[in-house]
Amino acid sequence: MPKSLRKIFASVASKVSKNSSSGAPLPELATLKKLAVPPRCVPSRSPTTTGAAAKPAKASPTVSSQVLARLKEAASKNSKASLPSAEDSAVEISRAISSILHGNNDAAGQSSAEPMLKKILDLPWFSNMSHAGTAQWRKDVSRGRKQKYKFKNTESYHFTKLMRMCASKLGTESTLEFFGKLGRETGIKEYNALIKLCIGRARYSAEEDSLVQIHRAYQLFLSMRERGFQIDEESYAPFLMYLIDMKMTQEFEHFSKFFKDENPGSCFRIGYFEMLLWIRVGDEDKIWELCSSLGIGRNEENYSLAESYLLAFCESDRKEELLKLLEVLDISKISSFNHVATIFKSLGRTQLQKFAEKFILELKTTGAGEENISSFIYDYATSIPNLPVEDTISEFNNLHQKLEVIPSTASFDKLITLCCKLSKVDAALDVADRMCQSCSNVSIESFHPILHACEQCCEPNMVHPIYLVMWRHNLKPKGDTFKSMISLCMKLKDFEGAYNLLTDAEEMNEMPTAGMYNAIMAGYFRQKNNCGALMVLKQMEDANIKPDSETFSYLISNCESEKDIGKYREEMQRAGLQVTKHVYMALINAYANFGNFKMAKEIALDRDIPNKFLNEIKSVLVSALSSNGQISDALRIYDEIKQAGCSLEPKAVISLIEHLRTEGELDRLLQLLEELNDSSSWFDGCSRIALYCIQYNIADAAVKLLKQLQKKDESSTYIVIDQIFSQIWETESTNLNIGLELLRAVKEELDLHPSRTSLDFLLSTCAKVKDSQHAWFIWSEYSNAGLPYNVLTFLRMYQALLASGECKAAKKMLKEIEEEDPHVRSIIKSCKMKYRRTISENEDRN
Known part of the structure; x- marks a missing residue:
């Protein structure tokens, strides 16, 4: 009988649990040899296999016994740590594999995925057929699986997620065995994923636990050597950088020697990490010793080592040493353009314009290519510190002109992107205009970041100057470009301009699309003009343009009755349109707005929803329920999502925080705050909870939150403090005492000066409560x-x-x-x- 995947999980997890409970030490090299993939699972490695070394594996490591003893001691102490039960590990990992095989983001805890999950778990991965038929059987099974699953053996998000889960449940050593039992060869990417996992855990662990992770990473390196893989920079770089960051000089020296012995070609690159280490720990004698040992010009090896030291000085902006090496190094002999870019960035940060100009001229004579040279000028100009974006553009233009280099479209595009990131839309448009004047191969896509920035920065008025630049340089917008410009016109309430763009699109043989009409329809809906939006629907029909899923998502979101929701669903079904993520979200919000919460929940449970969208859609359900007064149901669904190992979308978390206003919910609110990872959402959630604390006179908790805010962004903390004093003044049962306590904390604990706005609200509060003394x-x-x-x-x-x-x-x-x-x-x-x-x-x- 063939083994099922579930049995494999359970057997491996059981073995790990037994080893853990018995207190057995972590396996050494002999054990790792046993973890090699069984011969019947993996084809024999040929001498030409990619990534494998031609030389035989070495017999013993070169890491010193002293360092090894320290690591082993920590590992043996940690070996008794408990691991999850075998069955729990099996189920959770199986779900993760189900998710990855389907190309989804989250499959854990999803009832709709259970039938398919069972099929996957019962899928026979091994067979008792004769050896003669194995080759053809493998081809047939492989072809069938490729048709069903989107599985890529790369270090992608999904694969790394699976490796992380396996290592967490089974341990790194048994993870290798686990993939071996699946019939999957453990390659360099698998090893690198596990090594990075060990290093990531070490960074957030106590000293003894971090040594355990270092020990595990070292075992993985030994296993790589036993398998004949060469340990290259992608494998050892994260490990050495961790040792550098932790200033572990003894461990670094021994492990760097180990890597040099295993891969002699890595000596020069390891020299880069070595110099970084001594810079980080501030050992000037070692830095001087390494620099003095160089004999630049004597041979190619010394030159490569000098390049590595130079890059370390560039990363650290060590100006004195940087100048000495720049005087003797030939920029044209640097091994890669990426390293040259690093040098120019450092020249910008240290403001060494003389060297930047000198190297540009040298690169011109050696035929480095004007596009590359223009990119180096960009790297230099954008790295100069404390330079406003307008001055950065001026420096970029002046250097190109002075050194007679033609700016490349790629450099212009990067400069446009930089301006857009800094919300400098007008500066970005100036750069685009100059690019059109200087280059003949400008793509209309260069304007897309500017249009996007207009949306993000709420500057729709820039749409007309942008279109004017396109028109002046004879650039033909595409469908997506027209859609973005129409959308901006609608935000300006420029209906005439939006329809003129539709006409222009036809005249340019760019036929109007449903997306363009959708942008106009969305504009009418934003103005609460449902008649105008329905007029657009009629115009689409007259123009023989069929509504798409986006059209119906707008119509459903703005239905005036629950009956209309059903009508649009039927029309979508007749048209054979796919129910997209946005349609599901629109349906949930629409039903919730009409008080049909049962139907809203049923939509979220639709078995046709792709698993990768299910978490987002459930988050929308939480938002819809909480904003419509169903806070208990919203919290229950939130708890279910958490129990399934998933997380709520930031908008849904903010919605829960906003509507959870009853007294005694501070602990729950703080739990929700932990769900927010991006800074803007966290800031929003934290400020709302601080206001909640003021509402219920919890001054100490409010001060703690303000301290957290201050660590992240002091200037924005003033905004929240002003909001708090404003709320104190607005509250019907005004509590002046909490305002005075907060004022004291702002001055004494946060060491901030109260703003005029805060004092104004406090003074008005005194008037409100008729307290002249305060x-x-x-x-x-x-x-x-x-x-x-x-x-x-x-x-x-x-x-x-x-x-x-x-x-x-x-x-x-x-x-x-x-x-x-x-x-x-x-x-x-x-x-x-x-x-x-x-x-x-x-x-x-x-």
Whole structure:
């Protein structure tokens, strides 16, 4: 009977669990030999196999016994750590393989994937057929699997994910055995994935645990040697960089010797890492010793070593040593253009323009190619520190002109991308205009980053200047270009301009597409003009352009009744259109908006949803439920997603944080905050939770969150602090005490000066609660923060004094206010009207 994949998982995981519980030490070289792939699973390696070394494997490692003993000791102590149960490991890894074989992002915990998962697990991977028929059987099975699955043996995201899971559940050694039992040969990419995993874990582990990971990585290197693989830079570089970052000089010296012995051709590149190490630990004597040992010009080997040292100095911007080597090195003899680019970037950071110009001229005479030279000029100009983007462009242009180099379209494109990343759309357009003047082979795609930046930076008004530059240089926009420009016109509410672009597209023989009409339709829907959007649908019909899935996603999202949702679903089905991710999302939001939460949940459970989209779609369901008051259901689905080993999309997390406003939910909110990885989402979530803390008078938690914000972005922390003081003032049951406590924490714990906005809100809060004593305290804080009093400050203080019944002090404050401005007079009059009773009572007493 053939073995199933599940049995293989369970057997390997069981073996690991037994070894772990018995406290057996991690396997050494002898054990790793046993982990070699069985002969019946893997064809014999021929002498010409890619990646295998022709020489026989060496008999013993060259790492010193002292270093090895330290690593073994740590590994043996760690060997008793518990691992997951065999069955759990088997199921989880099987699901991961199911996901990868289907080309999906997440398959864990998805009920719709269970039937297919069972088929995969029961798939026979080995056979008892005769050896004569094995070759043809393998060809047939391979052809069948290629038709069914999208499996690539590369170090892609999916493959790395599988390797990580296997190593986590089984350990690195048993992972090799596991892939061997699958009939898959363990190659260099598999080894590199496992080595990187060990290094990644070591970086986030305590010292003893990190030594265990180093030991495991070393075992993998030994296994590579036993298998006849050459240990090249891609394998050893992450390992050596970790030792450098941790300043582990003894380990570095021994392991670098090991790598040199295994691959003598790596000596020069390892010299680069060696120099980086001594720079990192600040050992000037070692740096001088290595530099003094160079004999540049004597032979090619010394020249290669000098190049490696030069690159290390470039990475570290060691200007003094860099200058000495630059004086004697021939830039044209640098081994690769990537290394030359590194040198020019360092010249920019150290502002060594003289050398940059000298090397450009030398490269011109050696025929390096103008496109490459232009790229080096870009590397230099964009690396100069503290240079505004306009000055960077000027430096780029001036160097090309001075050195008589024609700028390449590739360099211009990189400069455009840089401007767009910095939200400098007008500067990007200037670069594009200059490119069109200088180059004859400009592609319309060069303008796409600019159009995208206009969308991101909310600068739709730039669409007309962009189109003008295209028209002036006779560039013909494509369908996607027209769609982007139409979309920008609609954001400007320039309906005429959008329709003119449709006409221009026809005149340029670029037939209007559904996407172009969709952009107009989306614009009408943004304006809540459903009649206009439906008019566009009629125009598409008149132009014989069939609606696509995007069209229906807009229509469904903006349905005026639940009946319309069903109508559009039927029309899509009749047209034979695919239900895309965006259509599923539109259906969920539409049903939720009409209160049909049962149907919204059913859509998310549709078995036809591709697994790679399921996590996104469930996240939309969470957002739709939470924003429509179904916070309990939203949290339940969130918990299910977490239990399945998946994560919620940032927008859904923010939606949960926004709508989870009941008291006593701080722990849950902090748990949600941990889900956010990108900085912008985390900042948004953190600021919302800080406001929640203020709402329920949890000052200490708010201060802790502000400290976290400050570490990431101090300037943005001021914005959140202003929002907090604003909320204190707006709250119906105003709590001045928490505002004062927060003010103290801002000054003493965060060591920040309160902004004028924060103090203004606090002063207004004092007026609201009629507390003149604290109003005088806040008044003094303006001076302490170095903020001069302005007319609004005087008006707020005048109001606070009137509200507190201190009419005499209010009169004195009124004399400080210039009443020439009519708005100021209006505010004073309003204050007197509001507090006229207090004023009258005060006058009666006097």
